[in-house]
Structures are given as structure tokens and as C-alpha cells.
Amino acid sequence: MRRYLPSLSALHAFEAAARYMNFTRAADDLGLTQSGISRQIRNLEEFLGATLFHRSGPRLVLTETGANYYRNLALTLDRLEEISIDAVRGRSVDSSLMIGTHPTLASRWLPERLGAFIGSYPDIPLEVMPAMPSTDFETTQLDVAILRGVGTWLHARSIELFPEVLAVVASPALIPPGSKLDPLQFAEFPLLQNAGRPSLWLNWLRLAKLSYSGRIQGTRFAHHEMIINAAIHGLGLAVVPTFYIRQEVANGQLHMPFGEPVQSDDSYYLVYPERKFHNPNVIVFRDWLLRSLRKA
Structure with missing residues (x-):
């Protein structure tokens, strides 16, 4: 029929x-x-x-x-x-592990850790794809995701990995290292904006308990990877999560002229669909990631 x-x-x-x-x-x-x-x-x-x-x-x-x-x-x-x-x-998707995360996390934080996972579990093929906090976990084909948020996603389970910590950073070409600046002097410099997180500057002001009523505007970039590179080249100040820029701060490409970082209201979570709770590859990756973060 x-x-x-x-x-x-x-x-x-x-x-x-x-x-x-x-x-x-x-x-x-x-x-x-x-x-x-x-x-x-x-x-x-x-x-x-x-x-x-x-x-x-x-x-x-x-x-x-x-x-x-x-x-x-x-x-x-x-x-x-x-x-x-x-x-x-010639092989089943079920044999692989599909990981979704933010583009910057996928290019900066995740690769340096995946080598250890691949070495320990060479028989689990990995696929890394972009994912957003708005991912629909009822229909997504992702097995796991590493996302920023407050820990609540429909049709999913989540485990907090680490809190988000934000800092205002600058290139030495824009502000010489060792400069003693009042935090509100940030407005005297060009600012870089995150199109995906347009309230980041306001969040930093609130978290740093600073009162500012002026306009906040500047060149907009799609995500943190672009913003970090723009900041390194001296195009402006940027508000970025500190775990993305440890290497750049350590080697002097960026510094924090406006004070210590502040913890945001968000954290980064390992999130996986409720329907994949018993998936053996999800369990292996979840347990391995939590162990590796405890050792860090």
C-alpha cells in the first residue's frame, strides 16, 4: 500500500x-x-x-x-x-557524542580539554557544533551541551560547572599597563559591544556597584572571539569572561585597568536532554568532565 x-x-x-x-x-x-x-x-x-x-x-x-x-x-x-x-x-550516529556549545568556548576552552578525553576514550567519536542557551532539548540532536545560564532548561538536566566571572580588558596599546584609572573612566575610551549579549556593559556596572547614567555605545561584534581579537588590536575596551582570556592576560596582550573581575549572575552548565539520561556516552563524558574540573 x-x-x-x-x-x-x-x-x-x-x-x-x-x-x-x-x-x-x-x-x-x-x-x-x-x-x-x-x-x-x-x-x-x-x-x-x-x-x-x-x-x-x-x-x-x-x-x-x-x-x-x-x-x-x-x-x-x-x-x-x-x-x-x-x-x-558507514557508522551509526549513536556511536558518537555530539557536543554543542558557544563558538568562543568551542574554540578557546573546550579543545585544550578534549585531548585528554580522546586519549582516554578513543572509541567515542566526537562532533562539536554551535549551540545557544535557547536550544530546544526536546528536539535537539545534541547529546550534551555546555551553556551559560541560570541552570534551568526545559526537557533537560543540568550540572553547574563553574560561575561566570567578567572583567573589563584593554590592550597595552590602548591603555598602558600600570595606569591607575577610576572605573568610571571607562567611558573615556572606545567600547566594544557584544551583539549576542548587548547588556554586558550594564551588567558589569551593576555587578561592580558603579553608578553611571551616560550612553554606552561602540563597535558591535557577533561573539566573544571577535571581541577578544578586537581588544587585542586596541580597538576598544571589552567586557569578557575571564576564563576565555587567561593566556592573553598572562602574556600581556590584555590587562585589566579598571579593577578586579566580578562574578556575574550566570554560570556555565553541562546540559543534556532528559531523554538521553541513560545514554552511555553521555554518562562517560559527564563523569569525565566533572572529574577533570575537580582536578583543575
């Missing part, structure tokens, strides 16, 4: 639209036009005999049927992707 299945194109269009809650962004993601996305979703709704979206003013909202369909479809598409990858590379 012929299977009762809608077209894969329609499923792709619906999954992207539900993920972004925006037809235009879904169209950009899939390389289609907005009208093409609308047409595919209309065809899918006609096939299912159900309404998947409705409008609430300017916002796009999933119906209850649409929300349930999206939740199950995302898992199904993830699984379909996994078995397709298995066919290409």
Missing part, C-alpha cells in the same frame, strides 16, 4: 516556518521565496485537513495541532538525517 505521507518539501517548509515562526526567515533558510513557503504549508494543511498556523495580529502562532505536529516532525526529521549520515559514513 502507498504510504500516507505528505511531500518532503512541504515538511521541510513547515518545520522551518515553525522553528523560526516566520515565513520570510524560513524561506531564506531553505532558499525559497516567501510565497513558496506559504504554498507548501497550504498544501500540507490541505493534505492533513488541519490548520497548522494562525495569525495573532502581526505574529505567527502554531495551532495546538500544529505544535504537536512540529514537535514530532522535528524528531522524525532529525532521525531521518541521522540514518542518512549513517549511510554516507
